[in-house]
Amino acid sequence: MYTEKVMDHFQHPRNMGEIENASGVGTVGNAKCGDIMRIYLDIDDNGIINDVKFKTFGCGAAVATSSMATELVKGKHISEAMQVTNKAVMEALDGLPPVKVHCSLLAEEAIHAALWDYAEKH
Amino acid sequence: MYTEKVMDHFQHPRNMGEIENASGVGTVGNAKCGDIMRIYLDIDDNGIINDVKFKTFGCGAAVATSSMATELVKGKHISEAMQVTNKAVMEALDGLPPVKVHCSLLAEEAIHAALWDYAEKH
Numbered sequence A, B: 001m002y003t004e005k006v007m008d009h010f011q012h013p014r015n016m017g018e019i020e021n022a023s024g025v026g027t028v029g030n031a032k033c034g035d036i037m038r039i040y041l042d043i044d045d046n047g048i049i050n051d052v053k054f055k056t057f058g059c060g061a062a063v064a065t066s067s068m069a070t071e072l073v074k075g076k077h078i079s080e081a082m083q084v085t086n087k088a089v090m091e092a093l094d095g096l097p098p099v100k101v102h103c104s105l106l107a108e109e110a111i112h113a114a115l116w117d118y119a120e121k122h
């Protein structure tokens, strides 16, 4: 049912945790399943995402997609990070079952919300 | 949104893992969200559940309810364990948001499936 990469990122999630005094924080909820996710971004003066962490109450697919999404935006400029879609994240994970696609939206939306939070503060 | 007990069992899940050569194993899937759960039971000759472990791809509510459900059946006789309902589990967790009640069914169904698996073998 799940690809090797999904199981790997679910069992060994990258960048799980919190960042104190983060440059941007985004919290989103998923109407379909009621799950929640929070992304923390640490952004330097050049607009580079130096660090990123996530926390979620969501399922294994939410954990795996957040883990991969945070890997994809880490070290990137905020303008590049803005373009990381849930489609790109799912491709990097070699796919997700259709019933789980809504879970992958949590990561994308939370990253956008955190970038928005950063933009509002600057 | 979530009670203290739910957050405690989500962040520090009890009895997560596997049991090799378990007396009974139950695997169930949740049609509503596509999540899966597996329960392992170690049952002695007197029908007492000496050990129980769970694994899930489900969300925080599934983790918390499984953690509590395994605590409730541990040390019990199989006939008592059969009567642990998801309602009892939710009450022990001081409640769950309505949108998450279906997640709690995974634990109850997986325990019943594992008890059934044990009964079939004996």
Ligand code: FES
Residues within 6 Å of the ligand: A030, A033, A034, A035, A058, A059, A060, A061, A062, A102, A103, A106, B033, B059
């Ligand atoms: S079912 Fe809610 S995040 Fe996957």
